[in-house]
Amino acid sequence: xxxxxxxxxxxxxxxxxxxxxxxxxxxxxxxxxxxxxxxxxxxxxxxxxxxxxxxxxxxxxxxxxxxxxxxxxxxxxxxxxxxxxxxxxxxxxxxxxxxxxxxxxxxxxxxxxxxxxxxxxxxxxxxxxxxxxxxxxxxxxxxxxxxxxxxxxxxxxxxxxxxxxxxxxxxxxxxxxxxxxxxxxxxxxxxx
Amino acid sequence: xxxxxxxxxxxxxxxxxxxxxxxxxxxxxxxxxxxxxxxxxxxxxxxxxxxxxxxxxxxxxxxxxxxxxxxxxxxx
Numbered sequence: 001x002x003x004x005x006x007x008x009x010x011x012x013x014x015x016x017x018x019x020x021x022x023x024x025x026x027x028x029x030x031x032x033x034x035x036x037x038x039x040x041x042x043x044x045x046x047x048x049x050x051x052x053x054x055x056x057x058x059x060x061x062x063x064x065x066x067x068x069x070x071x072x073x074x075x076x077x078x079x080x081x082x083x084x085x086x087x088x089x090x091x092x093x094x095x096x097x098x099x100x101x102x103x104x105x106x107x108x109x110x111x112x113x114x115x116x117x118x119x120x121x122x123x124x125x126x127x128x129x130x131x132x133x134x135x136x137x138x139x140x141x142x143x144x145x146x147x148x149x150x151x152x153x154x155x156x157x158x159x160x161x162x163x164x165x166x167x168x169x170x171x172x173x174x175x176x177x178x179x180x181x182x183x184x185x186x187x188x189x190x191x192x
Numbered sequence: 193x194x195x196x197x198x199x200x201x202x203x204x205x206x207x208x209x210x211x212x213x214x215x216x217x218x219x220x221x222x223x224x225x226x227x228x229x230x231x232x233x234x235x236x237x238x239x240x241x242x243x244x245x246x247x248x249x250x251x252x253x254x255x256x257x258x259x260x261x262x263x264x265x266x267x268x
Contacts, residue, residue, distance in 0.1 A: 015205065015223030049219070066225055084227060092234035093227070096246075124226055134226055134249045 002186045003029050003072040004083065006167045018065035025072040025189070026063055033074045034059055050131040062128050062173075069169045078176040080128025082121040086168045089116045097123060097138035105145075114170065118145055121172035122153075122160055129158065129174040193240075194259045200235045201255075204228040214256030242266060 003025050023038075030036040034056070042054040053059055061074045062081040073081040094103060094116055102119050109115045122143050127136040142154040149162050161184050163171045175182060198212050205222045218224040224232070233244050242265045252258040 019223050064225070065223075066227075082226075090231045090234060092238055093231045096230060096234055120227060127226075134229065134246055137246055 001029065001033055001074050002081065002161070002163070002171070002173055002184060003074075003189055004163065004165075004169075004171055004186065005070045005189045006083075006165055006169045007068050008167070018067070018070060021070045022063045022065045022072070025070055026061065029061070029072050029074050030059070046131050048132045048135055050128065050133065062125075064124075064128075064171075066169075068167075069171075071171050071173075073173045075175055078129050078131070079173060080125040080130070081171065081173045082124035082128065083169055083171040084117045084121055086114050086117050086170055089113060089120075099139055099142050102143065114164075115145075117170045118162065118172070119143055121170050122151070122162065122174070125160065125172040125174035126153075126155065126158060129176050193263055194255065196239060197236065197255055197259055197262075200232055200239060203235070204232055212255065214254060214259060216255050217253055218255065218258075220253075236262065240266070 005021055005025065027038040030038050036053070036056060036059070041056065043051045044054045045051050058076065059074065060077060060079050061072065062079050064071045064081050064083045066084050068085055069083045071081050071083040073079045094106060098106065098119055106112050106115045106119065123138045123141055126141050127133050127138065130136065143151055145151040151160060151162065153160060157176060157178060159175045159177055159179060159182055161173045163186055165188070194214055198209060201212065202209060204224060207222065216222065218229060229249070233249065237244055240262060242262065248261065252261060
């Protein structure tokens with residue numbers, strides 16, 4: 001299950017607000033999906049900072065936030081999620097994280113900003129799913145994404161979802177599983 | 193060096209500069225997300241002229257530790 005909160009720029013503008021809404025999403029998501037009360041469940045982290053529930057190793061979750069948005073994925077599979085607002089990106093960052101082919105795709109596109117953040121969120125969702133975050137070199141995972149959001153990934157044993165909305169946010173989710181297809185439920189939440 | 197890190201950091205966070213110290217933790221205290229963090233590192237590489245290894249990033253909890261790493265790299 002995926003929960004996404006998107007707002008206009010005047011909301012969720014500060015890091016504390018983003019953190020707060022992420023934690024609310026997690027509390028409500030765990031309660032709704034698994035009847036788990038977050039305040040009674042100890043959250044532990046691996047060496048790279050990925051959070052887990054100490055007593056429920058069958059429940060995986062991932063949270064993400066950015067200016068104006070937050071997202072949560074709860075799954076029986078190891079999962080990672082990333083949400084970003086589509087905006088101007090740094091060419092230096094693009095060269096650091098994209099393969100030559102991905103960089104060409106972005107630079108030759110009429111929607112460069114959107115395409116960059118599609119690649120970014122897909123790669124980030126993978127690094128979060130495997131639990132290493134930034135320690136994993138993003139160039140090691142390669143994507144080809146067409147205009148219809150069909151995607152091919154160089155890694156096996158993972159499944160991706162990509163979601164965009166008219167407020168200019170892109171969200172990618174990754175599941176580490178052997179399935180060919182997953183029925184993903186996505187709920188866009190209002191700000192409380 | 194910390195001054196350059198703070199100057200570049202202020203492109204990504206909206207915070208009073210005087211509140212940022214060498215003990216500030218970019219992830220925990222400033223909630224810098226991964227895109228911001230990688231972009232900050234790229235900007236520092238451009239400004240300072242060194243290569244920062246992404247694999248080393250997770251070792252830096254505080255800005256002071258990042259500062260020490262950069263200073264060491266500059267001497268290599």
